[in-house]
Amino acid sequence: MSAYEELDATALAESIVRGERTAEETTADALRVIDERNDELFAFVSVDREGALARARALDERRAAGEAPGPLHGVPVALKANMCLAGAEVSCASKILAGYRPPYTATFVQRLIDAGAVPVGMTNMDEFAMGSSSENSAFGVTRNPWDVTRTPGGSSSGSAVAVASGMVPIALGSDTGGSVRQPAAMCGIVGYKPTYGRVSRYGLVAFGSSLDQVSPFARSTRDACRVMEVISGPDELDSTCVDAPPVAAGAGTGALAGLRVGVPPEYFPDDLDADVRACVEAAIEAMRAKGAEIVPVSLPHTDVAIPTYYVVATAEASSNLARYDGVRYGPRAEGDGTLQGMFAATRDAGFGDEVKRRILLGTYVLSSGYHEAWYGRALRVRRLLADEFDVAFQEVDVVACPTAPTAAFSLGEKSADPVAMYLSDTMTVPASLAGLPACSVPCGFVGARDAQLPVGLQVIGRPLADELVLAVARAFEAATDHRRRPPRSAGGAA
Template sequence: MELWELSAWEISEKVKAKEVSAQEVLEAHLSRIAEVDPSICSFLSVLEAEARIAASRVDAKIAGGEDPGILAGVPCALKDNLNLRGTACTCASKILDGYISPYTATAVARLIEQGAVITGKTNMDEFAMGSSTERSAFMVTRNPWDTDRAPGGSSGGSAAAVAAGLSTVALGSDTGGSIRQPAAFTGIVGLKPTYGRVSRYGLVAFASSLDQIGPFARDVRDAALVLEAMAGFDPADATSSDRPVVPWSKRLERPVKGLRAGVPKELLGFGVSEGVKSAFYSALERLAGMGVIVEETSLPSLAYALDVYYVIAPAEASSNLSRFDGVRYGLSKRGKGYLDMYRETRGEGFGPEVRRRIMLGTFALSADQYEAYYLRAAKIRTLIRRDFERAFQSYDVLLSPTTPTVAFKIGEESEDPMTRYMADVMTVSINLAGLPAVSVPCGFAEIPDGAGKEMPCGLQIIGKPFDEETVLAAAYAVESFVKEELEEKSAQMRRNLLLAEECEPVD
């Protein structure tokens, strides 16, 4: 087995036991990135020099008898909206041209303290607004399972890097599904923790009441390990929780027999494709066979979640993105007066989707429209939260497919923005309610007219606030019955990547 194929917990154990050095693990990954990333385009920047210093520090700690941490020598990529001191942070936007982070995000600093080696910054939809990673100002990332298809988004670079074996784990951010949807599209595990579980300090804000940082990994144990390393109270984020951090990676084998799982019928009513439905129901049968009590349930207000999200998220974004004004950092177009500077910098620096959301949010918050749009959406958000609270009186977890379809083709997104936003229909309600949810691979679906070609599907497991333990244990149970098929097909996919064509940058 190659070093880039190992899981995080395997790397950490081997590095600590001096079977392999952190530097050897890193070099294997840097070579793999050089070989494969030209056809995937997952990294916006590879931090070779910085990573080599970090890896040698881990090795020095071990040589000196110090504890190197639970992620000793584990390569980790960061979505490019997470600040790492002394490196560029672009949010895949031209407006952050020339910006170098003056500080490091708390979640990232904690991973480094635990021995992780940061290898680079990954591509994303500009300012995390999108579901395909095609809305980056710099390049389009490809899905390693089929390089004609999108990896999902907005954290598509991180998902593609982990799936392709370019990074053992990666961080993403999830405001409406931006970790779970790309995880489902690329056949890996993606976890959105409970709001407040992981500090948002150092994450470039999109919608502050919805954003959470979370891990991508190729198995559930690795996702749990990364969460363990970065969760916990941080005084720099007023909304971070002081709930104790749980050793989640050691609690995965908790029996699922007797677990009560509800399937909200509203989440299956959004044009779910036959292939995804079939993989989902087959996973439900396997879970029932393990003693999980699976029942259909109803959360009526979920029918409005997408509309509520597309009022609240743009409203918060329009406020958060007002800081990009050409004064303190990044692009600055100096016109006649200071108002021209704002307008020209923002008009030129933001891409079309970001401008659209700023406009929508500004409209929803404007004096005439505030009550009809923003305030009304905030009230319906209360109804959505109540529906979840009610459901969790009867169930331990709720289950749904993560996405209505498998990964779509690059360039196939609809011109109609609302049709595009439907890609988030299964995931946005979880952010509105601040709940934890994971996407775990649950099987494969044939592509219509694809001559038998298959793409991975994800199962979404939603939990009670701060109950990541049950969510991860349920995900571990699902993983147990797909593991063999997934590992075999993933290994084949990774071998094929060397034959893929190189991708081209965006004009």
């Protein structure tokens, strides 16, 4: 029997079903690794030890009573702290929601639980999913297990680290502009953002509603497929869900032979980190070696994706975050005693700088007189970006490119420069704006032999081609060998 940390979710579930280990032992293993590593890495902001063990025991009892196991039977799972689980603390890593426990459970969380998964805790994140490094969390930074002086990426930082460091085999994050793909790349694991609308958002605390997608992290593509099979599919509580059946990722790896892979030069700009470029080019070369046809495609508006995104996402956020007013939940500051004063004081004390910056930006772009110049124009550019991908997908089956322009950067390196931070999402934001499925899969390492940092390859597909994107990622993973565990103690170069 292999050690807990060595197995992916698929292998763990099968091992439990075969009776080699119990769900309770498996959950205890997860809690043990969390105990060993969370102080250093700060992946989890809260761990529900008793609740998780009780749920695991109940699974064992039901199994003993002859109940058929679900596809994630007994698998410990981590949830980003913006996902509703009745009774759990869902803070969004913000002071304004400190202590908030939702009265209901998100559709996708319930689907995980119904499939036998065991939520063990909530993970750290940039406040309200706004950020790319975890440095915007109100509760502390999460560290990259490959080098604890570096960021794991963000905003789903804790979920990425929980998976990469062996605490849990799978975790959910939310991807609005790259918040799952970018940390997956920086932590050397798989991160999959589905087609917009493929997974219900009911119970995901909204940031940019037209962009947010619940997205799994996993140590293998087959696990990402398994999670997608469980959580995807229509939900009558979310009318933006697409009318398509759950993702059926299937057992096959898909073939690279004959696949037309588009490579857009716009994703390999001159200032792309040279090591990352070499790594991703090698990955594309490996696909060619396995029979894929590599085709140059042009996505000329890629450079305006970031400004477009920061108009659309902040506009929606300014409205989505209006409900945090101190009236119904969360801490309240009295202010000057008037209603408006209470709102202002509560929001001033409750939101961090980056959240305030984005609320102001979003309020500005929607305001009378500027609405058309900013928000209206951004919507048109968004359409243009989607059309541009449509044209590309007439020539190719998928697009392949780097997930992020650099490997994990140092904590503190960009925290004083919001625009530099925003640019770390350059390569993930276009697929978000176009609503496309996109997978980050490990494609190699950069850096010195004793201080290696992982790099991600991003595979982007046409709308609803979730199965194809996952199959391509899976074929790439099978054809290469970049799945490696971070060192147990990563002191870092610093």
